[in-house]
Amino acid sequence: MRMRGEKVQADVLAILHQRHGSMSAYDILAQLREANPKIAPPTIYRALAALTERGRVHRLESLNAFTACQCDHHQHAAILSVCDDCGAVEESVAPELLQALSSIAGKTGFTATRHVIEVHGICASCSGGPVPS
Ligand SMILES: [Zn+2]
Ligand SMILES: [Zn+2]
Numbered sequence: 163m164r165m166r167g168e169k170v171q172a173d174v175l176a177i178l179h180q181r182h183g184s185m186s187a188y189d190i191l192a193q194l195r196e197a198n199p200k201i202a203p204p205t206i207y208r209a210l211a212a213l214t215e216r217g218r219v220h221r222l223e224s225l226n227a228f229t230a231c232q233c234d235h236h237q238h239a240a241i242l243s244v245c246d247d248c249g250a251v252e253e254s255v256a257p258e259l260l261q262a263l264s265s266i267a268g269k270t271g272f273t274a275t276r277h278v279i280e281v282h283g284i285c286a287s288c289s290g291g292p293v294p295s
């Protein structure tokens with residue numbers, strides 16, 4: 163049972179890595195069903211929850227979708243930039259920004275435990291501008 167769960171997680175991660183954008187749980191399920199028609203939605207949700215927990219996958223709250231983590235350090239809050247044109251998702255890390263947000267929220271005595279930062283816009287290739295290397 164445990165082995166099977168890990169297999170599903172690996173499959174989900176592979177599917178998300180192929181896509182340079184985000185996918186809904188339903189899209190992922192549809193793709194997995196091509197190889198394994200019997201796979202059930204709760205299996206996918208469990209795999210996504212485990213992958214998100216470990217930072218291998220990030221949840222895009224604004225789109226109710228998931229994207230593969232693009233960097234090596236997995237335990238961080240990512241800043242996710244979403245292209246509204248092609249759907250590409252870019253990931254950036256800015257610990258100082260997270261700290262600043264925590265301290266702003268903390269002014270009222272609030273304790274921040276989780277940051278969700280999503281930026282919508284147009285990516286470099288869709289805007290026709292120079293693509294940074
Ligand atoms: Zn990441
Ligand atoms: Zn784009």
